[in-house]
Amino acid sequence: xxxxxxxxxxxxxxxxxxxxxxxxxxxxxxxxxxxxxxxxxxxxxxxxxxxxxxxxxxxxxxxxxxxxxxxxxxxxxxxxxxxxxxxxxxxxxxxxxxxxxxxxxxxxxxxxxxxxxxxxxxxxxxxxxxxxxxxxxxxxxxxxxxxxxxxxxxxxxxxxxxxxxxxxxxxxxxxxxxxxxxxxxxxxxxxxxxxxxxxxxxxxxxxxxxxxxxxxxxxxxxxxxxxxxxxxxxxxxxxxxxxxxxxxxxxxxxxxxxxxxxxxxxxxxxxxxxxxxxxxxxxxxxxxxxxxxxxxxxxxxxxxxxxxxx
Amino acid sequence: xxxxxxxxxxxxxxxxxxxxxxxxxxxxxxxxxxxxxxxxxxxxxxxxxxxxxxxxxxxxxxxxxxxxxxxxxxxxxxxxxxxxxxxxxxxxxxxxxxxxxxxxxxxxxxxxxxxxxxxxxxxxxxxxxxxxxxxxxxxxxxxxxxxxxxxxxxxxxxxxxxxxxxxxxxxxxxxxxxxxxxxxxxxxxxxxxxxxxxxxxxxxxxxxxxxxxxxxxxxxxxxxxxxxxxxxxxxxxxxxxxxxxxxxxxxxxxxxxxxxxxxxxxxxxxxxxxxxxxxxxxxxxxxxxxxxxxxxxxxxxxxxxxxxxx
Numbered sequence: 001x002x003x004x005x006x007x008x009x010x011x012x013x014x015x016x017x018x019x020x021x022x023x024x025x026x027x028x029x030x031x032x033x034x035x036x037x038x039x040x041x042x043x044x045x046x047x048x049x050x051x052x053x054x055x056x057x058x059x060x061x062x063x064x065x066x067x068x069x070x071x072x073x074x075x076x077x078x079x080x081x082x083x084x085x086x087x088x089x090x091x092x093x094x095x096x097x098x099x100x101x102x103x104x105x106x107x108x109x110x111x112x113x114x115x116x117x118x119x120x121x122x123x124x125x126x127x128x129x130x131x132x133x134x135x136x137x138x139x140x141x142x143x144x145x146x147x148x149x150x151x152x153x154x155x156x157x158x159x160x161x162x163x164x165x166x167x168x169x170x171x172x173x174x175x176x177x178x179x180x181x182x183x184x185x186x187x188x189x190x191x192x193x194x195x196x197x198x199x200x201x202x203x204x205x206x207x208x209x210x211x212x213x214x215x216x217x218x219x220x221x222x223x224x225x226x227x228x229x230x231x232x233x234x235x236x237x238x239x240x241x242x243x244x245x246x247x248x249x250x251x252x253x254x255x256x257x258x259x260x261x262x263x264x265x266x267x268x269x270x271x272x273x274x275x276x277x278x279x280x281x282x283x284x285x286x287x288x289x290x291x292x293x294x295x296x297x298x299x300x301x302x303x304x305x306x307x308x309x310x
Numbered sequence: 311x312x313x314x315x316x317x318x319x320x321x322x323x324x325x326x327x328x329x330x331x332x333x334x335x336x337x338x339x340x341x342x343x344x345x346x347x348x349x350x351x352x353x354x355x356x357x358x359x360x361x362x363x364x365x366x367x368x369x370x371x372x373x374x375x376x377x378x379x380x381x382x383x384x385x386x387x388x389x390x391x392x393x394x395x396x397x398x399x400x401x402x403x404x405x406x407x408x409x410x411x412x413x414x415x416x417x418x419x420x421x422x423x424x425x426x427x428x429x430x431x432x433x434x435x436x437x438x439x440x441x442x443x444x445x446x447x448x449x450x451x452x453x454x455x456x457x458x459x460x461x462x463x464x465x466x467x468x469x470x471x472x473x474x475x476x477x478x479x480x481x482x483x484x485x486x487x488x489x490x491x492x493x494x495x496x497x498x499x500x501x502x503x504x505x506x507x508x509x510x511x512x513x514x515x516x517x518x519x520x521x522x523x524x525x526x527x528x529x530x531x532x533x534x535x536x537x538x539x540x541x542x543x544x545x546x547x548x549x550x551x552x553x554x555x556x557x558x559x560x561x562x563x564x565x566x567x568x569x570x571x572x573x574x575x576x577x578x579x580x581x582x583x584x585x586x587x588x589x590x591x592x593x594x595x596x597x598x599x600x601x602x603x604x605x606x607x608x609x610x611x612x613x614x615x616x617x618x619x620x
Contacts, residue, residue: 043484044472048472100429100433120411121480123405124405124480128472130437131472131476138463139464150448150463153444153460154449157448161438161445162438163343166434170431173430173434174353
């Protein structure tokens with residue numbers, strides 16, 4: 001794939017990768033992973049599948065797969081690593097939706113996992129998806145080189161941990177409990193951790209699987225960081241603009257809860273400018289990329305993040 | 311350390327390793343792991359420390375450290391791997407205690423994490439400890455060989471996952487909701503997963519760090535499995551015998567909730583016999599061990615499991 005990917009071509013590619021990810025998740029979450037013959041917690045597996053096989057855009061797996069492919073790596077192992085990123089994403093949604101946290105009843109137009117299966121099961125489903133993501137990533141089927149697999153595991157643990165997703169979630173929780181409005185710098189930091197870190201990892205995983213050298217890895221890292229930030233600002237803007245029907249969840253809830261968003265901190269116009277300059281920065285990071293126009297699809301991905309309205 | 315470890319010597323050793331584990335956890339959970347300079351979720355770290363630095367016996371780290379030492383491996387890396395096992399154990403306790411699961415207010419005589427810090431924080435503390443355990447295990451500081459680290463990560467993910475701890479927790483949840491009494495075979499299976507898998511991993515981690523050959527590894531695996539089973543039966547017996555004061559939690563609660571226990575399934579006398587024969591099996595597994603009497607301390611550990619009354 002070289003230059004000139006048209007939006008429609010990009011969308012088709014996104015859809016194809018989403019379908020491949022869905023198939024991989026379906027296979028990884030088959031009854032074969034259940035223990036023993038006599039006792040099979042079949043309903044629990046159903047809940048894990050419910051939380052994962054939701055037909056989403058699979059944007060994180062897309063980033064992993066396209067980054068790896070840009071560097072010449074493809075196949076089952078890449079798809080496994082990509083599916084593992086998605087499991088971590090899905091686990092975070094299941095736990096975020098819990099009554100003690102965001103208390104959301106709907107996600108993508110369906111009852112959230114705890115609404116459909118109960119709170120105890122939802123807690124364990126999240127724990128199970130997170131744990132299984134490490135299992136899948138560490139498994140020899142993902143890459144024959146233990147050095148590649150351990151690099152993936154370590155980067156994933158850091159992206160998902162206190163310095164990344166969980167840290168961001170903690171800050172978000174604290175921000176919501178605060179009464180005063182949130183300052184843009186703190187919001188940016190929070191979002192870089194809560195949403196940005198895992199998106200960054202999705203790109204990084206592709207770089208690790210494609211054995212990128214230091215220069216390429218650094219360019220991809222700048223791309224991943226700008227993309228992750230753009231993604232979350234776009235999400236904040238979306239929340240303000242969208243109505244409940246289009247989003248499949250209660251829109252406007254961020255403002256109602258003193259959520260730390262960049263729209264609240266900067267206003268909608270400045271937030272849109274921020275989003276656009278982050279998209280430009282993501283694209284610019286790829287201009288320094290030796291493989292030049294081969295990175296077109298990743299540039300399209302950055303534009304897609306800003307333009308998505310679903 | 312060769313043969314003839316007296317009980318008092320064993321206890322001293324257990325206490326010394328518990329203290330070393332405590333120091334390692336204290337260091338791993340220092341403010342240095344928090345992100346950035348401007349925003350430090352200090353109260354969250356406090357909650358993670360509350361959930362981990364509880365002065366427990368640290369029996370899992372003990373198993374890892376003594377198994378590794380038997381095979382000639384010791385030092386900071388072994389202690390890190392051992393502390394990571396304990397983090398996984400602590401995460402499981404925090405999530406198990408949640409209102410949606412066991413709804414426990416006390417653990418070891420102190421308010422449970424959600425009682426002390428709120429439910430949202432407790433959910434994230436559990437997630438954080440689990441994720442950080444993989445981070446610590448995968449970190450080059452744990453072992454210089456990526457092959458050793460990835461073997462640890464994979465074994466830990468499997469022990470903690472659907473085929474192990476989480477699977478056991480799911481079965482336990484289902485058992486509790488059932489109205490009929492539980493059959494001994496199903497209880498044994500459940501316990502092997504819920505408690506046994508992580509104890510087995512604790513031994514396995516020592517074997518991996520000590521680069522045990524296939525024969526030694528298999529003997530240690532049989533030891534770990536029998537020990538894990540003995541541990542849980544002993545726990546069931548303890549629950550029946552103990553009063554609330556001694557246990558620091560509401561005793562007798564297992565029976566009150568139709569918990570799947572071997573005492574309920576077999577009666578107290580048969581449960582005691584089962585415990586003793588499992589201890590004997592654990593010890594016998596080490597008789598086939600080439601290093602012979604060097605394994606004395608692990609044999610003492612098996613006896614300790616049956617005898618503990620605290």
